[in-house]
Amino acid sequence: MFSIVLNIIGTLFHFYVAHRIYRLGAVRSRVLAKVWWLGALLVWIVYIVGVRLGDEAIGWRWWPGQFALTWLGILFVMTLPLLAADIATGFGWWWKARAQRLLGIAALVGVLLSAFAIFQGVRAPVIVEYELALPKLPAALDGMRLVMVSDLHLGAQRRADWMAARVAQINALKPAAVLMVGDQVEDNPLGEPALAEVLRGLQAPRGVWAVTGNHEFYGDVETTVAEFEQGGVRWLRNASVELAPGLRLAGIEDVGRAMRSGGDITTGLAGVLPLAANEATILLSHIPAAPVIDMAAARGVGLMLSGHTHGGQIWPFSYLVQHRFPQLVGQHTVKGMNLVISRGAGSWGPRMRLWQPGEIVLITLRMSSSKP
Template sequence: MFSTYLLGAAAIMTAYVFRRMDGLPFLGSLTCRTRMVLGLCAWLFIMVARYVGRANFGQWSIILESVGLSLLITLFLAAALLAVVDAATFFGRFLPAAAPRLRRAAFALALVLSGAALVQGMRAPIITEYEVALPGLPDELDGITVAAVSDLHAGTQLGPDWLKTRADQIMTLKPDIILLLGDIVEGHSRQLNALLPALSTLRAPLGVYAVPGNHENHGFPEKALRLFHDAGFTVLVNRWDSPAPGLVVAGVEDLSTHQGSQATNDPVAEALADRPAGATILLSHTPLRYEEAASLGTGLMLAGHTHGGQIWPFNYVVRLSFPLVEGRFEIGPMTFIVTRGAGVWGARMRLWNPGELLKITLRAD
């Protein structure tokens, strides 16, 4: 269903962009029909590249998918900037002499921003630090550090070497506990086993905890979860564990998948049921149900999934489904942090939303 929506949106954007190319050098001199045929070819290339990449035919298919998705993002940026120009000039009816120049500037800026996004997408994620007063945390645990990471998306565009570099970056934080917030691997990847050595280097005194995201559920979900177990992680699916007296770490299934299912259980309530007294950290891949988590006594909730929008101005679109896109929020007595994630989905492109790893220092309240 997501692929259908994605390709549908790509078709609309491609038709709009190629239709508005009149006045551009080279392509703008072609007839409208010819430009629309070229637009159809571009859309077909995106569709084929996505199919081939998902089918995992080898390294060449990964490259093809990356090129196709990079083209899609460039078209998205061009469509967004053109829409601003067309809205300001009412499709050239106002400022008719300036409108073509503004459209050319929009196309040029889209190319510049695409280049900047490629550069930013190749950079290592930054470290974002927080200090959180956690209700119920025993004094003896005051000052412990948490490394939290989401959305590594290892397995297709981002391979074992990239994952090993990220694992090393996490370990330099010297965390007392490591929390993995889902979409750590691509479930449809055929090289999941190659990721095990890098994942196995993640170790912390209080353990490594993980929850699945929607991408672990793609293709071979049982293999993705087995990979986590083989790496020595404690996987939390609608349950809790206590790494130390007075501290509870709970985790839920991917809530976006649950929202669309016919399941009648309440994952958040199930994950937090019958837990001992003390401080509670709730892990959720998707930033949903945070009010419920706060009402059930959670002190800190961590989520990812949104990538912070990944490509500006897509963050405004993401906000329609997930009002809390990134950053720190206070939900009553609960602190809620949504991370942009360390990796990327699709093409290795980010614009004004760099990848991040979280280092959180917990304080006794």
């Protein structure tokens, strides 16, 4: 069903953009109509084939699949200014003297925005820093540095060499621990022997910890878990550990499947934190679902870390994502609990981001100044 909808939307975008660009005199005067539309048809066929083949993590099918997703992203970004120009001119029915000029400007804006979105999608993630007061944090841990990284989406686009560059970024921050908050892979296990060695390069004296995201379950989750464990990553699958004396780290299994089926998404958290926390507690939950946020706050979690939203990834989808997840990205306070949602280091679908690039989050913990 998703592919059918994608095909319909992509087809409408494709031929709309092709039609509006061919209305430009500079294009019509240089390209024969039959050549233009034959080219448009061939590109559309490649797009449809790519959607059909899918975005396989390893195989050759990735190439047409990735082209299809990137082309869809470009078409969407191109459609925004073109449609705005058409609405302003009544699709050429009024303001005729300037309709061509506006359409040309819109096409140029669409090309520039698409190029910028691709640049933001392929560039290295930036470092975003937060300094947060954590209730019940022992004085000895004041100033502890943690690196949070989510939504790596390792796969055909991002392999072990890309991850090696991220390891160098993370190590430069000198964290006490690295927290991987879900969607480490695109779908399937990476299947690249070099990954384990790369992950073992992470320098964090209090360990590298991970929770699953929804994408881990789109492939063979147990193989993915094993691949990361070979690299020294320890998973928190509805479990908690003492990260340091007086500081507990808890992690829950991804709640995406329960959300889709209408099940109880707080079962894992209830098992991990059956009672109110009596020590400083950090919770890793890939999806910032409202019931999980509310229960975590009620049970004394001081800091919850999530990803999943990608910050909307391509504007204006951020508004749609925010309708589902009101705390879209960044730092929030919910019922006295700190909540940090990362837009992720990687991306899903087209390797495009509009407006913000991917991010790696550095968190410095501070003692809470509030009195009991």
